[in-house]
Amino acid sequence: MASATRHIFKRLFSNTARSATPEGAAYPFSKTALTPPAPKAAETEVERLRQGKRLMEFVHKTLSPPEKQALLQKYFSRRSKDVLQPGSIVTVLQDQAPTQFTGVLIAIRRRGQATSFRLRNILQRTGVEMQFFANSPSLKEIKVVRPPPKGRMRRAKLFYLRDAPDKMSALAGGRK
């Protein structure tokens, strides 16, 4: 009985280090602790990506150039101080036709890299709505001409303006 317990004690509190201590670092606080073998040589980021690890995160970070990322951050991040507000008058400068489009911002669709916004204007007695994608390479600049009246509108999506030309012209006329 005593020898059995002594055996157990011996095994639990043995002084000699056991098999398979590794190439890795020795555990500094005990000579008998087992440390598993160190992992294989670190994979490079490219190898990890090829295996599909953290691939979407990488895509979101590198899909558009840093100036575009800054634009997205400046105008669409909710915490930014220049964030676009629905109801403001915005001008968009593009590479393709129409090179310049101004309109009331009626909707912002936040979808990460696929974020887009809609501008509505009345040109030649016809309502025109355009949906611009923030990350598009042909989108050069976004300028806020006027902020929304009274600081904010009471809706996030101003689709009611399609049926209310008087409210549309009030926004365009610019009551403060």
Place this chain on the structure above:
Amino acid sequence: MIGLKSTLNVIDNSGALLVECVNVLKNKVNNGHGSVGDEIVCVVKRARPISAATQASVNAVKVRKGDVRRAVIVRTRKQVRRPDGTMVRFDDNAAVLLNNKREMLGTRIGGIVSSDLRLKGWSKIVSIAPRVA
């Protein structure tokens, strides 16, 4: 998305005001629906009254109600996608009348047109239009 029975405003000075689509030409995709830049066959539903003087003159090509003509769609209420993802939507459907040789019947255009016409080969219309979006 213009199909059979769709009505379009006519924005040139050919004399027609409202046109109803009867057939969309050369469009084997999209279920036979027409979009900006597609040629359609249409019936004139409403036209400006033609005075006797214009009736007599040979130059003026004025259309009457009930005429069957061809037209090209220049504005649609259904949004049209540009190659970079930009979408355009107008508040009405509009067309410009043509003759059988794809030439315009009218001489002036009174309204905004979509710039997708240029991609489809209607640069003549785009150049005459007062505003392009």
